[in-house]
Amino acid sequence: MSTVFILADFFEGKATKVTFELATAAARIGDVAAIVLAPIGQGAARAKTLTNGPITSIIVVENSDFQDYGVSACADAITQLISQKSPVALLVASNAFGKEIAANVAVKTNSGVITDAVDIDSNLTATQVIFGGSATVHSKVSQGTSIVTLRPNCITPDLTLSSATIENIALTISASAKKATVKSSQAPVKGGRPELTEANIVVSGGRGTNGDFVAVEAFADSLGAAVGASRAATDAGWYPHSHQVGQTGKTVSPQLYVACGISGAIQHRAGMQTSKAIIVINKDTEAPIFELADFGVIGDLFSVLPAATEGVNARKS
Amino acid sequence: MKIAVCIKQVPDSWAEKKMVNGTLDRENVDAVLNDLDEYAVEEALRIVEAHGGNDEGGPNSVTVISMGPARATDAVRKALSMGANAAILITDAALAGADALLTSEVLAKVISTEGFDLVICGTESTDARMSVVPAMISARLDWPQLTFAGSVTVDPSLSYVSISRVTEAGVDLIEASFPALISVVEKINEPRYPSFKGIMAAKKRNIETKDLVAIGVKAQSAWSQVIDSQLRPPRAAGIKITDDGTGGAQLVDFLAESKLI
Numbered sequence A: 001m002s003t004v005f006i007l008a009d010f011f012e013g014k015a016t017k018v019t020f021e022l023a024t025a026a027a028r029i030g031d032v033a034a035i036v037l038a039p040i041g042q043g044a045a046r047a048k049t050l051t052n053g054p055i056t057s058i059i060v061v062e063n064s065d066f067q068d069y070g071v072s073a074c075a076d077a078i079t080q081l082i083s084q085k086s087p088v089a090l091l092v093a094s095n096a097f098g099k100e101i102a103a104n105v106a107v108k109t110n111s112g113v114i115t116d117a118v119d120i121d122s123n124l125t126a127t128q129v130i131f132g133g134s135a136t137v138h139s140k141v142s143q144g145t146s147i148v149t150l151r152p153n154c155i156t157p158d159l160t161l162s163s164a165t166i167e168n169i170a171l172t173i174s175a176s177a178k179k180a181t182v183k184s185s186q187a188p189v190k191g192g193r194p195e196l197t198e199a200n201i202v203v204s205g206g207r208g209t210n211g212d213f214v215a216v217e218a219f220a221d222s223l224g225a226a227v228g229a230s231r232a233a234t235d236a237g238w239y240p241h242s243h244q245v246g247q248t249g250k251t252v253s254p255q256l257y258v259a260c261g262i263s264g265a266i267q268h269r270a271g272m273q274t275s276k277a278i279i280v281i282n283k284d285t286e287a288p289i290f291e292l293a294d295f296g297v298i299g300d301l302f303s304v305l306p307a308a309t310e311g312v313n314a315r316k317s
Numbered sequence B: 001m002k003i004a005v006c007i008k009q010v011p012d013s014w015a016e017k018k019m020v021n022g023t024l025d026r027e028n029v030d031a032v033l034n035d036l037d038e039y040a041v042e043e044a045l046r047i048v049e050a051h052g053g054n055d056e057g058g059p060n061s062v063t064v065i066s067m068g069p070a071r072a073t074d075a076v077r078k079a080l081s082m083g084a085n086a087a088i089l090i091t092d093a094a095l096a097g098a099d100a101l102l103t104s105e106v107l108a109k110v111i112s113t114e115g116f117d118l119v120i121c122g123t124e125s126t127d128a129r130m131s132v133v134p135a136m137i138s139a140r141l142d143w144p145q146l147t148f149a150g151s152v153t154v155d156p157s158l159s160y161v162s163i164s165r166v167t168e169a170g171v172d173l174i175e176a177s178f179p180a181l182i183s184v185v186e187k188i189n190e191p192r193y194p195s196f197k198g199i200m201a202a203k204k205r206n207i208e209t210k211d212l213v214a215i216g217v218k219a220q221s222a223w224s225q226v227i228d229s230q231l232r233p234p235r236a237a238g239i240k241i242t243d244d245g246t247g248g249a250q251l252v253d254f255l256a257e258s259k260l261i
């Protein structure tokens, strides 16, 4: 059976949800080999967090160059592993890092790349949703290893227990991958709420909050949801940039997206249009975001949200 | 310092988009300069302005490079009117529908023959939305990759450049020596509007147009292929209510009916 590489994604030393989504998609195609790129001494601990999901083998590479030289060093390691093991495909998460890994490895291995896929089948046909959700495209890599970046939260992860074998491989990173030096790194602060791209529910606030996110946060907490924001809200400094949803922020695909006081500019839609269900709260009946709404409330978010929060909390107790 | 900026002409993101044979129909929509590339042009101008400006004959210059159809001259002209010195447009019938691998090959080839110190890209084109071309260019040129920059600092006397990389993985400080490739995020600056003087000056500038033969690249078969594409059915019209005091409660009923709580 052919081998499919996935690049395991970690946060604070633990494999993230998207890693298991990648494994689940990869298992349709062949044996799943999860690549763990780790700082010295952390490979085994990271591999241990991969015991769920349909993973056949775990390839652990420990190297301090991954921290010191970032994307280029990681891409160099993956390129070397590809020439050793000849996988049919490489699946990575569709985020800034994953896309750049895909780009570098594609050039180094002369392979085609498909980004931002929402699905991939056993024949390596990838599905993308483009033009702000208005069209679906099926495409396939026709040269080299199929390199595909998968959008988080689009595939239901299979979390059955696996008993993957672990292989440690030592690699020397090539000099040309060490030209940009990472002087310092500051990880994002993780709040108490779920991560935006992983969350089942996202509640977002825009300019309509007028800087007051209390009602948005309270509703999010009643649902166990992540909090997002439009660019108007992040630009105004009302909410951290890391919570921005949209073309130049994060792309989310939750089961439910709640847009509060957001008009629905094309750049915002680009980041939330593949949400399964969409609820809108907006004062302006003409706001374009209503075009996407499965359930829309024309009203003031400062009265609708508290009432809804109370309603959700009441049902829980 | 010689700086190049890679810019792309894209269909206006507000325009309705259509597919023809699996690729975007670019003929019949308004085309504009990719707005994320305006930040790249602006940053290049700010860098040279902080180091003596880019007057003709001086040590600094900003060259815009674009690959696209002949009508991409409009987008190129816009970048020139912001203050860039020169422009190269690679246009060739064989490049229609080019994917990122071919695009990056063409751009890298042009860049490699001109002796630039820095190349600046946007992070993403609003049509392809791949965010891969900058990394591909750096991989092809074997240049350091300083991508997703939220700020850029250069010291030309030391051929030194550093950026703060801003992504969902946090903030990294990354440094390298010239020549280097940078991509900038839209938080980095506020692009200027072309001045009247700039617009007039841009009209007089020559846009150097080259085809694949001139740059010595052979268009090869694509690395990926579209199998099919369909317009998605429009979202079924949802429920829309006006809040009369019960809006919140009705919303919760909807959540319950849809098994979302």
Ligand SMILES: Cc1cc2nc3c(=O)[nH]c(=O)nc-3n(C[C@H](O)[C@H](O)[C@H](O)COP(=O)(O)OP(=O)(O)OC[C@H]3O[C@@H](n4cnc5c(N)ncnc54)[C@H](O)[C@@H]3O)c2cc1C
Residues within 6 Å of the ligand: A205, A206, A207, A208, A209, A229, A230, A231, A232, A233, A244, A245, A246, A247, A248, A249, A250, A260, A261, A262, A263, A264, A265, A266, A267, A268, A271, A281, A282, A283, A284, A287, A299, A300, A301, A302, B035, B036, B186
């Ligand atoms: C290059 C570029 C990239 C961009 N990237 C992004 C991106 O990634 N993400 C993004 O979001 N935007 C992005 N934008 C910005 C985008 O174009 C819009 O400006 C932005 O999304 C608007 O945010 P908003 O909907 O919160 O504000 P507005 O458009 O001002 O809408 C506010 C809405 O709130 C409603 N409202 C006001 N008060 C209330 C109330 N009390 N109760 C209920 N409703 C109320 C109003 O009716 C209005 O519809 C980008 C723009 C550019 C040029």
Ligand SMILES: Nc1ncnc2c1ncn2[C@@H]1O[C@H](COP(=O)(O)O)[C@@H](O)[C@H]1O
Residues within 6 Å of the ligand: B006, B007, B008, B009, B034, B036, B037, B040, B065, B066, B067, B068, B100, B103, B107, B120, B121, B122, B123, B124, B125, B126, B128, B129, B130, B131, B132, B133, B134
């Ligand atoms: N055809 C092109 N001509 C010039 N620059 C381009 C072209 N395509 C992409 N770029 C550059 O690469 C960046 C990212 O594009 P993409 O990878 O297509 O999302 C853009 O912001 C441009 O700076």
